[in-house]
Amino acid sequence: MKILLLSAYDAVSHRRWCDTLIGAFTEHEWTPLYLPPRHFNWRVRGNSLSWAFGQRPLLMRGYDLIIATSMVDLSALRGFVPALTTIPTLVYFHENQFAYPLNINQRNSIEPSMLNLYTALAGDKCVFNSHFNRNSFLTGASNLLSKLPDYVPAGLIEQIAENSTVIPVPLESSCFQSRTNKSKGPLKVLWNHRWEYDKAPDRLFAGLRYALEHGADLELYIVGQQFRRCPDVVKEMNDYLQSHYPGVVKRWGYIEREDDYLGLLRSADVALSTALHDFQGLSVLEAVAAGCVPLVPARLCYGEWFDDAYQYASNIDDPADEAVSLGRRLVTLSSLKASGTLPESVDVHFLTMNSMRKVYEEIFQETIDHHRNASD
Known part of the structure; x- marks a missing residue:
């Protein structure tokens, strides 16, 4: 299986997770794309530009599965590279912006949270590393949508909840x-x-x-x-x-x-x-x-x-x-x-990969099956 792995804000823990996956599933052909964890606001909003117009040949190779971290601006990336919409996509949430505390030097913006929400809706399956992460995301997203003035579609939170699960990051x-x-x-x-x-x-x-x-x-x-x-x-x-x-x-x-x-x-x-x-x-x-x-x-x-x-x-x-x-x-x-x-x-x-390998294998296949069924 050919897998495109996208880590848009590649912090140390994110890279460890990527390396663990690649090392555990050597039978697959991996193409990882990483962006450094700096300039947060630009990185989370600009990664689709950086990749779509800077790594287009790699994105167009044709893959069986995409695994993207929640910082990936997935909806925009798919818009820039429409071929990616035909590929089953799993989104992994190491964290979510609804439960992330603001630094006193940061301005309160809904942009990172909205990006999390769009990416969750653009993926076929969402995986969170803990129930706390999943629950705080669903609650935070629901609260945000309830404050928007109009034309908010019904059922968005329920859709994400139905298509999401919890699988922790394995320990080495x-x-x-x-x-x-x-x-x-x-x-x-x-x-x-x-x-x-x-x-x-x-x-x-x-x-x-x-x-x-x-x-x-x-x-x-x-x-x-x-x-x-x-x-x-x-x-x-x-x-x-x-x-x-x-x-x-x-x-x-x-x-x-x-x-x-x-x-x-x-x-x-x-x-x-x-x-x-x-x-x-x-x-x-x-x-x-x-x-x-x-x-x-x-x-x-x-x-x-x-x-x-x-x-x-x-x-x-x-x-x-x-x-x-x-x-x-x-x-x-x-x-x-x-x-x-x-x-x-x-x-x-x-939490060892040996104990969790089957769970990861199953979510890979579930993502592919879900995409296939949604496309029929």
Whole structure:
């Protein structure tokens, strides 16, 4: 089978998903097209122009299936290249713009959300990486359509709901290597996320301050991808920790070598999230696969993977209150580590590609069958 794979805003997690698919289904002939994850507004609106008039020969080769991420301006691309309308198309939602929090520097525009909606309607099948992602998309799209003044066709949300399903991004087998023995001593806390506003480093800082001020014995590993614009609170947090609790920060910054990063996952005790949004939470899941105990807010997607024992009380509208909940849990976990009774991690082997291969095979075929039946 010849498959055209389109990733219009090819962030790290998107590329991992693409590489995993290509590596798992080597029997197919893949043609991937990627655009870099920068200049967001131009990228999500302009990718159809970039490809239709810059990669036309590749688009016209003739394919059995198109797999496109939700950032692809699929309706416009099909308009520019009508031959693509004859090819079964699956749209994969790593996230959706209806549930994505705005940066204070961003203007509130419905354009990205409308693009998500158009692309969902242009595809034959839509796949979301979590029920939280799917439900927040359907709710957000329904709310948006209800606010439009007139000529809104009925049944659009129902159409998308009927043609959509949930299939998570698989975890690489490298995440499941043997666990380093847990040593005695401080609780090793890992925060392994992009250093951006939507991962809420301000809530992390407040939660860590509470825990340390209330006697938690911690070692901190604050790692992740960094960008040109970094929230001011990140430097403030590092300065505070270095001056008030020297030695508590054991790792700070991006880890270049994959082996070093995987080694850290296998040695840490707790994988922490403070995110304002996580549609699947791959950073936490890969750490849990390596044996870390998850500690996540009781909101977003995490209830799909972890029970209440691994979630701290959430208050999205009151960061200070949520930070206290996080800090208290860290104090408790620190005491449990000291007494040798730290809870076990969660088994996430169901997220390996070996476990999920058949599900992906089935959705490929369902997309082709749906397109064929719709065309009859």
